[in-house]
Amino acid sequence: MEATPPTPSQMLAYLEEFRRTGAASDQLPNDIYRNFFAEILAKKTLTSAASNSLLESFDAVASNQEVPPSPTDEDVWIFGYGSLVWKADFPYIDRRRGFVWGFKRRFYQHSIDHRGIPERPGRVVTLLPGDPSQDRVYGVAYRIAASQKGAVLDHLDYREKNGYERCSLHFHEYPKTSSADGEPIQVIMYVATQANDSYAGDVWQVPCIARQIFSSAGPSGPNREYLFNLATAMEKLFPGAVDDHLGELVASVRRFIDEDEPHLLEGALLQEISVALQEGEPSHQDQAERLQKLLERSQQPGGREWLLHGQLMRKNEA
């Protein structure tokens, strides 16, 4: 069971008691870390996606609506190859597994509004032009009823507002369903081209991208969750399909989490505790309040990534 965080008065009492014992003051940051912050480290971080209800029910229920509108010739199809595969937060009346030709999926787009923030962007996927006869990108096509099209496209225009633009192309079902007549489906897709301000393709090395994902979080959650959810979705929906870029990133971020995260978090917390104790000539009350704020910030959503990013920057500058 998670320890309850100390109250400011408990933190103050601890500081005053420590001073009374006359213990060496350079021991105080370690003492405070061990007594009040180490619990944060103990919280198991995400290393794979929780099972996703969309994926579990993929073949069971085509629509996400109790009573979906009837199909019409004016319906549109939206193709998703990133978060749209595992986060369909809009009404659809049908969905198909499949792929588009001539593109490669890469984590080459900075995210400042979903999996990162402007001062610490995360990484999300976009599509790069590839070989029309060799390169294919697997994903999911969603049929949107004509009566719901306006609202859904407005919603996606907003969700994809950071650099993505609509385009239209052919989608091929896979595996083919008995109902499919083999004809490709015309779909709308959102792609962030290399001309947009958040295109990050100039830094394309997997370890660099993995480090950015490992230490980023935004309003929609940790960047690692985005990566692991996409990898899980691809494994479940397209078993056997190989996406080297995605697989290498998952392995690299998992290594960062397993091998580096504990000591990076400890180093970051000791640094932040020392700063909280030293600023000016604070009273014990000031110190206790600053330590309390640090404890709260470390445990908020994105707190872990804030600590990791700061420690990675300090290591870079050292």
Ligand SMILES: N[C@@H](CCC(=O)N[C@@H](CS)C(=O)NCC(=O)O)C(=O)O
């Ligand atoms: N257009 C892509 C979506 C790309 C993408 O993932 N966009 C981000 C915006 S930066 C998003 O919607 N994120 C939602 C989230 O992170 O939960 C797709 O077809 O899946």
